[in-house]
Each structure stands twice: as structure tokens, then as C-alpha cells.
Amino acid sequence: MGQLHKVGETSDVPPGSAIAVEINGQRLALFNIDGKFYAIDDTCPHSGGPLSEGDVDETVVTCPWHGASFSLADGSVLGPPADEDVTSYRVQVDGTEIMVEIP
Numbered sequence: 001m002g003q004l005h006k007v008g009e010t011s012d013v014p015p016g017s018a019i020a021v022e023i024n025g026q027r028l029a030l031f032n033i034d035g036k037f038y039a040i041d042d043t044c045p046h047s048g049g050p051l052s053e054g055d056v057d058e059t060v061v062t063c064p065w066h067g068a069s070f071s072l073a074d075g076s077v078l079g080p081p082a083d084e085d086v087t088s089y090r091v092q093v094d095g096t097e098i099m100v101e102i103p
Contacts, residue, residue, distance in 0.1 A: 002090075002103035010096045013037070018061075020052040023102055028089060030098065031072055033059060038072035039089040039100045046082035 007021040013032040020042050021028050029042040029052035038059070042052050049065030056062075059072040068082030075088035090101040 002101045004092060004099040004101050006097055007039075007100050008098050010037075010093060010098060013098070016056070018052045018054075018056065020050065021100070023100065026102070028100065029061070030091070030100070031056060031061070033072065037091040037093060037098055039091050040070065040072060040075045041086040043086075044068055044070075044082055045077075045084040045086060051086070 005023045013019050013030055015032050015034055018029055018031040021030050027042040028039050031038045042050055044051055044063040046068045047065055049063040051061050051063060054061040054064045060069050061072055062069045066081050069079035070077055070086055075086040077085050092099045
């Protein structure tokens with residue numbers, strides 16, 4: 001198991017929104033989908049687009065730059081032009097604190 005890092009409060013990420021957070025110099029995208037939190041790499045492997053600024057449909061985020069899509073549940077690439085997955089991270093909510101596990 002990795003180490004848990006506090007990345008914010010639940011009020012920082014209202015349902016249906018996303019923010020970018022940084023842990024030890026690593027940029028992650030944190031999403032709140034109907035009260036369930038997801039964390040994935042914020043950088044699209046295709047061309048570096050910020051996934052935290054992408055459109056979200058259920059548990060799929062679409063990169064705002066070129067339209068690649070990724071699963072929020074496991075980081076798998078679901079649509080081109082990206083051909084690599086992004087890393088997904090375990091999120092734990094403790095009261096109002098949002099914690100992300102970094103391996």
C-alpha cells in the first residue's frame with residue numbers, strides 16, 4: 001500500500017466538478033461524481049491536455065484538447081487519439097477530508 005495524502009475538503013469539489021491537485025510534484029485530477037470521488041493523472045498521454053478541465057459524462061472524462069477519453073474508475077483509455085492509460089489512484093474520504101493514496 002502507498003501513503004495517503006490530504007488533497008482537500010469535500011466542499012472544495014462539489015458534485016459534478018473536478019479540480020487539479022498536486023502531490024509531491026505530481027499533478028492529479030480529482031473528480032466528484034454524485035458524491036463519489038475519483039483521482040487520475042491530470043495529464044493526457046496524447047498531448048498533455050489537462051484532464052481536470054475535460055468534460056465528464058458519468059464516469060468518463062474527455063480531454064479538452066483532442067478528445068481522448070478515459071475511465072475515471074481505473075484510468076483506462078476508452079477513445080483515441082490517446083493510446084495509453086492514465087494512472088488511477090485510490091481515494092478515501094474521512095469526514096470532510098479527501099485523501100489520495102500514492103504508491
